[in-house]
Amino acid sequence: MRYKVLIVLFALLCFPHVTHANSPNVTIVYSSTSNDVPPEVHKLDALVSRFSENIHILRDTEVTETSFKKTSHLFYFGLNPATIPSSTRKQINESNAALYGIGFNANQLKAFEKIDAIRMQGVSTFYQERTDTNLTFELADTVFSVNNQVATVHARIAQRDKEQPTIIQLNEHFYSGIYNLLNRSSLLLADSLYDFFEVEVKQEHLGYIRLEDVNPSTDSKLLEEVGNYLLDHNIPVLLAVIPIYVDPDSGQNVHFTDRPELLDVMKSLENRGASVISHGYTHQYRSSETGEGFEFWDVENNQPILTPSDEEHILLKPKEAFSNTKEYNAYLSEVLDGETSYIQSKLTNSIQELVSLDLHPLGFEAPHYTMSHSGYEVTANYFSNVFGQVQWSNTDWEVMGVTPYVSKPSLLHGMTLYPETIGYVRTDLPRPVDEMRRARDELMLVRESMIGGFYHPYIGMEHLADLVDMMESTPGFQWLNLRNQNEWVRTDDVSIQTSNGTISLQDNRSPIWSQLKLHMPNSFLEKSLWALAIITFTAVLMFLIYTLYLRTQRKKRLFKERG
Numbered sequence: 001m002r003y004k005v006l007i008v009l010f011a012l013l014c015f016p017h018v019t020h021a022n023s024p025n026v027t028i029v030y031s032s033t034s035n036d037v038p039p040e041v042h043k044l045d046a047l048v049s050r051f052s053e054n055i056h057i058l059r060d061t062e063v064t065e066t067s068f069k070k071t072s073h074l075f076y077f078g079l080n081p082a083t084i085p086s087s088t089r090k091q092i093n094e095s096n097a098a099l100y101g102i103g104f105n106a107n108q109l110k111a112f113e114k115i116d117a118i119r120m121q122g123v124s125t126f127y128q129e130r131t132d133t134n135l136t137f138e139l140a141d142t143v144f145s146v147n148n149q150v151a152t153v154h155a156r157i158a159q160r161d162k163e164q165p166t167i168i169q170l171n172e173h174f175y176s177g178i179y180n181l182l183n184r185s186s187l188l189l190a191d192s193l194y195d196f197f198e199v200e201v202k203q204e205h206l207g208y209i210r211l212e213d214v215n216p217s218t219d220s221k222l223l224e225e226v227g228n229y230l231l232d233h234n235i236p237v238l239l240a241v242i243p244i245y246v247d248p249d250s251g252q253n254v255h256f257t258d259r260p261e262l263l264d265v266m267k268s269l270e271n272r273g274a275s276v277i278s279h280g281y282t283h284q285y286r287s288s289e290t291g292e293g294f295e296f297w298d299v300e301n302n303q304p305i306l307t308p309s310d311e312e313h314i315l316l317k318p319k320e321a322f323s324n325t326k327e328y329n330a331y332l333s334e335v336l337d338g339e340t341s342y343i344q345s346k347l348t349n350s351i352q353e354l355v356s357l358d359l360h361p362l363g364f365e366a367p368h369y370t371m372s373h374s375g376y377e378v379t380a381n382y383f384s385n386v387f388g389q390v391q392w393s394n395t396d397w398e399v400m401g402v403t404p405y406v407s408k409p410s411l412l413h414g415m416t417l418y419p420e421t422i423g424y425v426r427t428d429l430p431r432p433v434d435e436m437r438r439a440r441d442e443l444m445l446v447r448e449s450m451i452g453g454f455y456h457p458y459i460g461m462e463h464l465a466d467l468v469d470m471m472e473s474t475p476g477f478q479w480l481n482l483r484n485q486n487e488w489v490r491t492d493d494v495s496i497q498t499s500n501g502t503i504s505l506q507d508n509r510s511p512i513w514s515q516l517k518l519h520m521p522n523s524f525l526e527k528s529l530w531a532l533a534i535i536t537f538t539a540v541l542m543f544l545i546y547t548l549y550l551r552t553q554r555k556k557r558l559f560k561e562r563g
Contacts, residue, residue, distance in 0.1 A: 024052040024197060025070045029092070030077040031060045031084060031105055038079055039392035039399045043181040044102070046390065046409035046417070047190050048075070050448075051197040057408055061426035063088040068095040078104030079179070089172065098172040100196055102189070103144070103179030111173045115151075117144040125158040126166070126188060128445055134158065135442060137184045144177030154195065155188040167192050182392070182401055184442060190404050191446040204476040205443075206406065207451035208238055208418065209467065210365070213279065213291040214457065215242035216254040220344055221260040223457045227269040231465060236481040238387070239269065240279040240365050240454070242354040246454065248289040253282075256357055257298050263357060270359060275482040277491045278489075281350040284367075285309050296343060297370035304372040306338040308345075314338065336374050343375055347382045348491045352509070360496050360503050361489050362482050363387055365420070370397040373411055380413035387452075388420045404449040416487075418480065422453040425463045433466040440474060451477065 009518045026048055029042050037057060045055055057068060063085070066072060074097040076084075081104050084092075092099065093110040106112040124140040127133070143166050145157055151168035155178070166177040167188060174196050176189045194201055209230060214223060230237040245254040256263045270276055284293030286300075286309045298305045303316040314335060324327040347364075354361045364383040371379070373394045379386070390409060393399035402419035403409070409417060422439040436453055443449040451471055453465065471477065483503060489496040495506040 009401070012180060020250055023054060024072045025529055026052045026055045026073045026075070027068055027071040027097075028055065028057045028077060029060055029077040029088065030079060031082040032079045033082075034079075036394070040079060040179075040214045041077060042390075042392045042411055043186070043401065043403075044075065044077055046403045046407050046411070047181070047186075047193060049408045049410065049555055050403065050405050051113075051193060051199060053408060059411070059519045060084055060088045063091050065091065067091060067279055068097060068448075071097045073098050073100070075100045075102065076106060076109060077102045077179070078106060080104055084108050098174075098196065100174040100176070102176045102354055106175055111170065112175055114148060115168070115170075115175060116147040117175075117177060118147070119143075120145050120157065120159060122165075123157045123185075126185060127156040127158055127163055128188060128191070129138065129154055129156070130191070130358060131445065132399050133445065135445065137442070139183060141180055141183050141185045141447040143179070143185065146175060146177055147307040154192045157250070172461050182399070187404055187442060187445045194447050200254070201447045204478050205451055205474050206472050206478055206480045207474065208453075209235060209471070210238040210240050210420070210452070210454040211426065211457050212240050212284070212454040213242060214239050214266070215283070215290055216245040216256050216259050216262065217290070218262060220259070220265045222460050224265045224268075225261070225461060226455070226457045226459075226464060227265070227271075227274060229461065230468070231269065231272045231274065233468060233480055235468065236483070237269070237274045238363075238482065239266065239274050239276045240387070241266070241276050241354060241359070241361070242279050242281070242283045242367075243350055243357075244282045246282050246284050248284075248287055250289075255353075267358060273481075273483075275362050276354060277365055277482075278347070278354065278383070279365045280352045280367040281346045281353075287471060293367075294370055294397075295346065295367040296375055297368070297372070297391075299370070299397060302396060304336070304339045304375060305342055306335050308342055339374060343378045347379065351382065351489060351491050352494055355494050355496070355505065355507060360505060362413075362487050362496065362503070363489070366391075368397075369400055376411055376415070377413050380415050381456070382490060383415060385416040385418060385482075385485075386412055387418045390417060404443055404446040406448075406450055409440065416485075418452060420452045420454060421450055424454045425459060425467060427459060427463075433463055433470055436467065437470050440470065444474075450480075452480075 004486045028041065028044060032038050041057060045057060048055055068091055074095055076092060084105055089108060099111050101109060101112050107115055107117060119142065121142045122140045124144050125134065125136045143157060145164035145166055146168050149166060151170050153165040153168055155167040156163040157166045168175050174192060178185050178189050210224060227237055243256065280295040283290045283295050285295055285305060296305060303317060306314040316335065317331065319328050321333065351361055363385045364379060365387040369389040370391055389400045389402045390411060391397055391400045402421055403417060404421060407417050421443055429435055440451055443451065451474055455467065483498045483501045485498065487498045493508045497504045
């Protein structure tokens with residue numbers, strides 16, 4: 001028996017590939033005309049992050065002889081027609097890693113030299129072999145069809161009454177003719193990654209409903225009705241909370257302390273099992289209204305926010321304005337210090353104000369999902385997770401999206417992405433839940449996909465029951481309970497941690513000071529009024545002191561005269 005134990009221990013020590021298989025080492029090589037990492041590559045990284053936390057991204061000109069030394073799974077992503085550098089081709093061809101080719105140029109590689117890829121436009125209907133499903137997406141796409149008689153087919157395109165392969169498998173290697181990963185058809189590629197990485201799949205789909213834009217202007221009765229309905233049905237609802245409402249007309253800041261009945265409702269919902277997530281601090285910038293404006297992206301100039309709204313705005317200079325990359329990077333580092341300070345202030349204030357209200361934020365949602373890549377890096381110091389979507393582009397806020405499943409994109413620097421995948425109840429549509437059901441049905445193409453959406457409390461109960469029924473009708477559906485996910489939120493003075501359903505709080509601030517900060521002014525008008533009040537109070541106090549001084553002197557003179 002002793003010898004058998006020794007043999008087992010020896011085998012475990014001598015076969016590290018077992019652990020390696022559970023934690024793949026992935027390298028993504030891409031060809032592109034862009035000098036920056038394209039949004040599509042960031043999306044691929046995000047999709048792959050479901051299967052590995054060890055991902056390296058290289059442009060085809062950056063590959064060296066040692067680039068694939070530890071690589072177990074290799075991706076080549078051709079975003080445009082190009083000649084792959086010969087040295088890169090050589091390293092890919094000589095690698096022992098499983099290879100996944102995507103898009104253009106793949107037939108330059110030995111693993112795919114026998115495939116005949118034909119580019120086809122206007123494709124909207126696809127067929128998935130695994131689920132035997134035909135699905136037509138709303139937007140047409142441009143993809144490659146593939147001719148190879150010996151390949152295993154994972155997905156086909158249907159056009160002109162003819163089906164042609166578009167995602168194939170050749171032994172351990174895969175090729176996808178779907179290469180626009182920002183389009184809905186990328187769901188098929190996302191699902192094929194389960195076969196490429198050969199992972200064990202859970203037969204479940206996590207889901208959540210987020211009550212959106214809860215702020216001091218929210219109707220307390222509607223929030224109470226909607227929140228209690230969900231909790232009564234054992235749904236661990238999420239409250240996306242904005243601590244301050246900024247009135248766009250007066251510029252006045254309204255706090256939850258000004259709405260005690262609303263605050264009581266929120267505390268009651270959290271005590272019953274709701275989880276609070278920080279949805280910014282004011283959810284606005286410049287003169288925009290809370291909930292409507294952006295907070296971490298200057299949408300007017302389509303750039304990161306570099307200064308607070310009451311300071312002079314800085315326009316980001318283009319790279320072409322500098323003579324070399326070194327000068328440009330030095331300039332970027334300097335101006336982005338302003339963005340860092342701005343974001344740190346906003347996140348700290350949001351977390352600490354919520355804690356001062358006796359609420360416990362467990363996650364983060366960027367207003368309108370917009371934030372620069374450097375902003376995500378700052379945010380990762382405060383939150384362990386992000387809800388919603390990711391801004392794939394660092395220069396255009398409209399280039400955003402999600403992964404269909406829970407993931408950890410490199411862009412988020414360790415934060416978990418809980419994606420919003422089915423949208424929200426739009427009251428401008430006659431049957432809004434049907435639109436969300438359509439998105440849900442598309443997600444069924446992907447194993448372990450998340451069914452995440454949001455609901456505005458001001459709608460009341462009109463569509464809520466239909467939404468819940470639709471989500472719970474998903475095969476293998478389970479509600480996400482954020483308290484069971486071991487999340488954390490922290491500032492320099494405050495730390496919140498979840499573990500096995502419980503929330504622990506450590507607050508190192510002075511309790512008196514933390515309560516005083518709730519009532520301190522934030523807007524320019526409030527600060528001006530407070531300054532005027534302080535000046536007036538000081539003047540009155542000095543007048544009283546001077547009056548008392550004169551009376552004291554008068555008494556002294558009278559005493560001397562009488563003496």
